[in-house]
Amino acid sequence: MGWLLILILAAIVLIGLWKLGRFDRAALQVLGAALLVAMAGYAWQGSPGLSGKPVPPPVRKALPDSAFADTREDMLGRFDSASAWLTMAESYQREGDTRGGAEIIQSALKKSPNDPDLWVGLGNALVIHGGGMMTPSAELAFQRAAKIAPEHPGPKFFFGLALAQGGKFDEAERLWRGLLQTAPATVSWRPMVEERLAMLGQARAASAAGMAVPGIQQP
Structure with a gap:
């Protein structure tokens, strides 16, 4: 032929x-x-004598909801355009398409480059795509969110959560304690931060034993 x-x-x-x-x-x-x-x-x-060998599509492993997905609406809200984009990205991640999840948020940022929630979501998506590890690009996304909205608790809270997921408990604790120092006693998200701080002690012990703590070490 x-x-x-x-x-x-x-x-x-x-x-x-x-x-x-x-x-x-x-x-x-x-x-x-x-x-x-x-x-x-x-x-x-050319090798016309060789038989065809179609390449099957890559098999993706379904992933559970991340700690970010479980707490996002309580910290960032749920009735805005950023929430819709993040929900869409999480559906990709749930199916194992972590690259697609990050690309969805990057597309949203082209339309809304100054949305801190999207930058936080991108940081989390890049951590998930990196297998739970904090990469330079993910850290840059969290820092960009904090720069856009320095008074918003979301960037610091989720940056600390991503650090904790990667085993950087001391850095996460420092961020969260600093967040609480400036937070009013009656603010709605304060118990969420206090709960994660309490879980850090459990996470340290569990990490030494090779176990995971839900909400901390779940990527």
Whole structure:
């Protein structure tokens, strides 16, 4: 079939040259040289005798909801455009498509580049895509969110959560304690931070024993 396709292509070019009035000796020489190069390349690299081997699509492993997904609405809200984008990204992550989840949020940021919730979501998505580890790009996303909204508790809380998921308990504790120092005693999200701080002690012990603590070490 490979040789037949080459001959058919040569015939098509010949007909095209004839219709364009370029059917002369020089054109034939160029066509002949090109045909010889194509045939030589095919004879060298082609393997027409091999059977076809279709490549199956990659198998994705379904993932449970992340700690971010479980607490996001309580900290960031649920009735805005950012929430809709983050919900969509989480559906990709749930199916194991962590790259797609991050790309969804990146698309949203092109439309709303100054939305701190989207930057927090991107940081979390990049942590998930990195297998639960804090990458430089994920850290940059959390820092961008904090810069846009320095008084918003979300960037610091979720940055600390991502750090804790990666085993950086001391850094997470420092962030969360600093957050509580500036938080009013009656603010709605204060118990959430206090609960995570209490869980850090459990997480330290569980990490030494090779176990996971829900809400802390779940990527």
